[in-house]
Amino acid sequence: xxxxxxxxxxxxxxxxxxxxxxxxxxxxxxxxxxxxxxxxxxxxxxxxxxxxxxxxxxxxxxxxxxxxxxxxxxxxxxxxxxxxxxxxxxxxxxxxxxxxxxxxxxxxxxxxxxxxxxxxxxxxxxxxxxxxxxxxxxxxxxxxxxxxxxxxxxxxx
Ligand code: HEC
Numbered sequence: 660x661x662x663x664x665x666x667x668x669x670x671x672x673x674x675x676x677x678x679x680x681x682x683x684x685x686x687x688x689x690x691x692x693x694x695x696x697x698x699x700x701x702x703x704x705x706x707x708x709x710x711x712x713x714x715x716x717x718x719x720x721x722x723x724x725x726x727x728x729x730x731x732x733x734x735x736x737x738x739x740x741x742x743x744x745x746x747x748x749x750x751x752x753x754x755x756x757x758x759x760x761x762x763x764x765x766x767x768x769x770x771x772x773x774x775x776x777x778x779x780x781x782x783x784x785x786x787x788x789x790x791x792x793x794x795x796x797x798x799x800x801x802x803x804x805x806x807x808x809x810x811x812x813x814x815x816x
Contacts, residue, residue, distance in 0.1 A: 700808045702754060705794020707783035712793060715784025718777050722766050731788050737767070741788040746812060754798065755806030758782055775800035789813055 700706060719731075726737035733739035738748075749757060761778050764770050773781070779800040787793065790813045799805065 701811050702786055702791045702808055703811055703814065705792045706754065706796070706808050707786055707791075707793055707798040708795065709787075709793040711780055711783040711797045712787035713784075715780035715782065715787075718773070718781045719784050722773065722777075723781065726767060731785070740785050746789065746810075749810045750812060752810050753806045754782060754786075754808040754810060755802045755804075757785070757810065758800075758802060758805050779805075 719727075720729075723740075726734050727740050728734050728737075731739060731741040731745075739745050758778055761781065762770070762773075762775070766772060779798045782805075783798045786798075
């Protein structure tokens, strides 16, 4: 009986040790710390550049506007990609979710046509069309980073 308790205590101590060291390993280096260290980003923080939005505008014009409308207003079948209805669909999700939705299903009838870079650019354009601010860093094309960026309602202008 006492042996069992000891084994459990030992296992517990080992578990705690492993847990503690893995938590420590995840701490960012002090130099990388910002006031928002560790917090998820938001599309309100400037997650794409103006230049990238323009590249995305060109992709959109070629690959998306026939169905989704020249001003992202939507078409007969295709929903709007800007404005209140679009926002309410995507609020609380992440830029990564939007990226994946486009990657897997768009352009309708020919998914897989766009490169990851083109998809990131077109997402930047969609954000600019919904009046999210541009920033200094381009939207990355890796989903694990994009999944850190929350879609929130744009601030009223
Ligand atoms: C041939 C017409 C067509 C083209 C081209 C097209 N789409 Fe779509 N798209 C649709 C239709 C229809 C839907 C709704 C049905 C569905 O979800 O598949 C849709 C849905 C979407 C949605 C989901 C919207 C929501 O709020 O749920 C996104 C995002 C989207 N499209 C983005 C794009 C982007 C970006 C492009 C260009 C790369 C594109 N689409 C090209 C027809 C099209």
